[in-house]
Amino acid sequence: MEKKEFKGLNLNIYEETLANGLRVFICPMKRHKIDARMTVHFGADVLEFMYQGKMKKVSPGIAHFLEHKMFEKENLNISELYEKNGALGNAYTDDHVTVYYFESPDNFYENLKTLLKCVHEPYFTSENITKEIGIIEQELKATLSDADTLAYNKAKYNSYKYLPYKYPIIGTEESIKQITKDDLYSVYNTFYVPVNMHLIITGNVNPQEVIKFLNDYYKNSFKKAMPVIKKYNEPKEVVLEKEIISQNINNKMCCLNYKIDLSNFNLSPFILQRYLNVLLLNNFSSLSGFTDLIFQNKNILSPVYWFMDIESDFANISFSAEVNDENVFLDIIEKQLQNFDITEKKLELIKKNWISQYLINTEKVVLTSEIINEQIIKYGNIVYDSIDKIKSLNKDLALEVYKNLDFSNKSLAIVQKG
Amino acid sequence: MKRNYNIYLNKTKEFKTITISFVFQRKNNVLDELYRTLLRKILLLKTAKYDTQEKLSIASFQLYSPIVTLKTDVSKDYRSFNLTGQFLNEKYTEKGMNKKNIEFIMDYFWHPFLKDNMFDESDFALCKKKYIEELKSIKNYPDEYSLNSCWRELNLYEFKIPPTEEYLKMLEKITVKDLYNYYKSMFTDSLNIYITGDISEDIPAVIDNYIYGDFSLGSVIKASEYKVDEIKKVQEKADIPQSKLILAYKANGLSKFENEYVSLIFAMILGGGTTSFLHEEAREEHSLCYYIYANYYILFNIMLIESGINSQNKEKIVKIAQKAIDKIKNGDFTLEKLAETKKIYKNVLLEAQDSPLSITNNLIAMVTRGADKLSEKIAKVDEVTKDDVINFAKKIKLDTIYMLEGIR
Numbered sequence: 163m164e165k166k167e168f169k170g171l172n173l174n175i176y177e178e179t180l181a182n183g184l185r186v187f188i189c190p191m192k193r194h195k196i197d198a199r200m201t202v203h204f205g206a207d208v209l210e211f212m213y214q215g216k217m218k219k220v221s222p223g224i225a226h227f228l229e230h231k232m233f234e235k236e237n238l239n240i241s242e243l244y245e246k247n248g249a250l251g252n253a254y255t256d257d258h259v260t261v262y263y264f265e266s267p268d269n270f271y272e273n274l275k276t277l278l279k280c281v282h283e284p285y286f287t288s289e290n291i292t293k294e295i296g297i298i299e300q301e302l303k304a305t306l307s308d309a310d311t312l313a314y315n316k317a318k319y320n321s322y323k324y325l326p327y328k329y330p331i332i333g334t335e336e337s338i339k340q341i342t343k344d345d346l347y348s349v350y351n352t353f354y355v356p357v358n359m360h361l362i363i364t365g366n367v368n369p370q371e372v373i374k375f376l377n378d379y380y381k382n383s384f385k386k387a388m389p390v391i392k393k394y395n396e397p398k399e400v401v402l403e404k405e406i407i408s409q410n411i412n413n414k415m416c417c418l419n420y421k422i423d424l425s426n427f428n429l430s431p432f433i434l435q436r437y438l439n440v441l442l443l444n445n446f447s448s449l450s451g452f453t454d455l456i457f458q459n460k461n462i463l464s465p466v467y468w469f470m471d472i473e474s475d476f477a478n479i480s481f482s483a484e485v486n487d488e489n490v491f492l493d494i495i496e497k498q499l500q501n502f503d504i505t506e507k508k509l510e511l512i513k514k515n516w517i518s519q520y521l522i523n524t525e526k527v528v529l530t531s532e533i534i535n536e537q538i539i540k541y542g543n544i545v546y547d548s549i550d551k552i553k554s555l556n557k558d559l560a561l562e563v564y565k566n567l568d569f570s571n572k573s574l575a576i577v578q579k580g
Numbered sequence: 581m582k583r584n585y586n587i588y589l590n591k592t593k594e595f596k597t598i599t600i601s602f603v604f605q606r607k608n609n610v611l612d613e614l615y616r617t618l619l620r621k622i623l624l625l626k627t628a629k630y631d632t633q634e635k636l637s638i639a640s641f642q643l644y645s646p647i648v649t650l651k652t653d654v655s656k657d658y659r660s661f662n663l664t665g666q667f668l669n670e671k672y673t674e675k676g677m678n679k680k681n682i683e684f685i686m687d688y689f690w691h692p693f694l695k696d697n698m699f700d701e702s703d704f705a706l707c708k709k710k711y712i713e714e715l716k717s718i719k720n721y722p723d724e725y726s727l728n729s730c731w732r733e734l735n736l737y738e739f740k741i742p743p744t745e746e747y748l749k750m751l752e753k754i755t756v757k758d759l760y761n762y763y764k765s766m767f768t769d770s771l772n773i774y775i776t777g778d779i780s781e782d783i784p785a786v787i788d789n790y791i792y793g794d795f796s797l798g799s800v801i802k803a804s805e806y807k808v809d810e811i812k813k814v815q816e817k818a819d820i821p822q823s824k825l826i827l828a829y830k831a832n833g834l835s836k837f838e839n840e841y842v843s844l845i846f847a848m849i850l851g852g853g854t855t856s857f858l859h860e861e862a863r864e865e866h867s868l869c870y871y872i873y874a875n876y877y878i879l880f881n882i883m884l885i886e887s888g889i890n891s892q893n894k895e896k897i898v899k900i901a902q903k904a905i906d907k908i909k910n911g912d913f914t915l916e917k918l919a920e921t922k923k924i925y926k927n928v929l930l931e932a933q934d935s936p937l938s939i940t941n942n943l944i945a946m947v948t949r950g951a952d953k954l955s956e957k958i959a960k961v962d963e964v965t966k967d968d969v970i971n972f973a974k975k976i977k978l979d980t981i982y983m984l985e986g987i988r
Contacts, residue, residue, distance in 0.1 A: 304870060412716045453637075
């Protein structure tokens with residue numbers, strides 16, 4: 163086991179890779195709450211993979227469906243086990259991973275056993291799959307009731323031709339009905355292997371004891387092959403540039419989604435994403451007067467929210483707002499993207515802000531776990547020198563990155579009355 | 581020195597941050613919500629020192645990014661306005677930062693941006709316009725809309741909450757002068773200040789030197805009493821794929837122990853988690869919904885059961901809820917279930933001690949409504965018996981069935 167220091171944050175992390183390939187990260191913290199989260203590197207963005215020697219295709223929404231079903235076992239329910247031990251246990255699926263976790267101040271090893279049971283003991287039957295379809299349909303309907311979710315889903319869908327990333331994480335009404343027991347077992351057997359997972363534990367625990375417990379638990383578990391996922395030759399262009407969706411709502415909801423090719427950049431993912439964030443913070447936050455501009459514009463009726471995600475070689479940046487006139491919205495965003503100039507002073511402020519956020523967030527157990535997990539998911543490892551790397555960002559490289567970004571591929575979705 | 585406000589300190593070396601909350605409190609009236617929402621918008625825009633959001637943002641980043649929030653809380657009779665700031669202790673940044681951060685936070689209320697001794701006319705007009713649009717578009721957000729509509733039907737205050745259209749008319753009439761007068765009147769509200777963190781001796785003095793106003797000391801909020809005669813049924817339609825159902829219950833004649841502890845254990849057994857009666861029956865047994873939960877509101881002694889369903893299943897859910905409450909009334913739950921629920925609740929209280937914001941909020945509850953200390957709460961949860969939960973179930977009555985019917 164290796165002890166590493168998250169520099170500048172007063173945090174130590176113990177790293178170990180077990181014989182079966184499971185990577186374990188333990189961050190001792192003197193708090194009541196202990197957070198443990200098992201991440202499976204399988205999310206909504208995978209729909210085709212090698213299974214039993216050939217490529218298998220599954221329906222959109224399967225990762226999320228599988229997450230639901232992992233809580234059901236033959237004679238018990240995982241939630242019941244957690245609740246018996248006073249823990250709150252849950253899970254979520256996003257485009258890239260599925261995360262199972264619990265939070266509790268006591269019965270740590272009992273709860274850890276429950277977490278491992280949850281991810282390693284599948285129990286799927288045709289009957290329990292049919293039952294789950296009804297539940298997920300209601301979850302889907304809840305998301306479709308929100309105009310902003312509807313606009314975002316549509317803009318993302320219209321941006322990609324092949325990447326399964328285009329589909330909503332939850333799937334569609336049609337796609338979830340197509341999921342079978344065999345499909346679930348095929349994705350489970352391929353992706354829910356320790357070598358394709360990692361475990362993070364944050365809180366008042368003894369790292370040596372935890373590793374001993376895990377080695378005992380996994381004594382009969384051996385290392386399997388890493389999953390092989392289909393690669394796509396996704397074009398740079400979006401599929402559809404504009405779509406209007408009719409719904410009986412008061413204000414128009416717009417989502418403008420940019421699909422930006424990053425394949426030509428030769429920077430580490432951590433550094434590249436920081437520079438993209440520098441651009442967004444500099445041009446689309448109160449730091450540059452953008453919020454003043456939006457506030458004073460009578461055609462923009464709500465704050466403008468933006469969100470950036472990386473998928474394959476693309477940065478997916480979306481901007482959403484309630485508007486009177488979508489052309490005004492489009493024009494403002496485009497103008498902000500056309501000009502990027504940052505002063506040394508502003509860059510220093512952005513860096514200072516990020517470092518402050520790290521310090522504030524790492525006094526909390528859950529946020530510390532989330533920071534660690536986000537780094538492992540995005541960059542493959544914890545970036546222990548994150549603060550030094552942030553300090554090293556410079557204006558010239560920020561401008562260079564900006565010059566090489568192509569904002570010409572975008573898709574606009576408008577939800578409006580009609 | 582003699583203060584016309586109280587400062588409550590919670591000194592702890594557990595955190596890197598200092599959390600400070602200024603809580604203004606006054607009797608609740610029908611226009612408070614409108615005024616305070618407008619005030620929140622205008623005060624967060626800029627301050628006397630920083631007259632644009634850009635300058636304010638730069639100043640905030642220079643102070644290591646304090647988090648500043650303004651929110652309103654409401655009980656049956658009282659409404660509070662909370663200005664809260666959380667910032668890194670200067671031990672982790674640089675000397676002098678504690679004072680600068682406290683003054684920066686206080687500036688949002690004590691030194692707002694004014695023009696000729698008045699809020700800026702154009703800022704006010706824009707804040708009002710955006711607020712009007714928010715109210716108009718609330719149907720875009722069915723969860724929020726249905727909760728607001730149901731809340732209005734419950735008649736929880738001494739006054740009636742008007743429907744959105746009427747509220748909009750009232751909002752239209754508010755002028756910049758009205759808002760400024762309302763703001764000035766807050767300087768005679770009761771004020772309590774709460775601080776959590778590794779607080780140095782000089783921090784209360786920083787506040788004392790910077791504060792002004794004729795504040796008064798607050799009074800304790802008491803539990804509500806209701807009359808429930810017959811069940812009210814309200815149904816609205818919306819162009820959404822899912823219907824939102826809310827069952828609202830009121831409770832009367834509760835002791836403080838019942839209202840603060842038994843109620844929450846009851847709501848958790850009924851609809852608090854994935855092993856609750858409602859979740860097991862409505863979701864797991866009949867696949868009627870993705871979510872169904874029960875929430876108890878201590879300040880109002882009411883409980884809401886909320887669920888997203890297909891409209892034709894409304895009666896099924898109402899029956900399931902009644903059956904689940906009857907089950908508890910009849911004592912049809914095990915002592916093991918009670919012990920598990922108590923354990924979860926105690927763990928939540930234990931974990932709250934990890935969060936400076938939760939500690940501060942509990943301190944506020946201790947002062948404003950006589951809540952117990954977090955550590956005492958854990959012992960009180962242990963005292964809840966099965967009979968207490970059964971008796972509580974008998975005191976809760978269905979008041980309103982509200983549904984926003986999805987017609988898409």
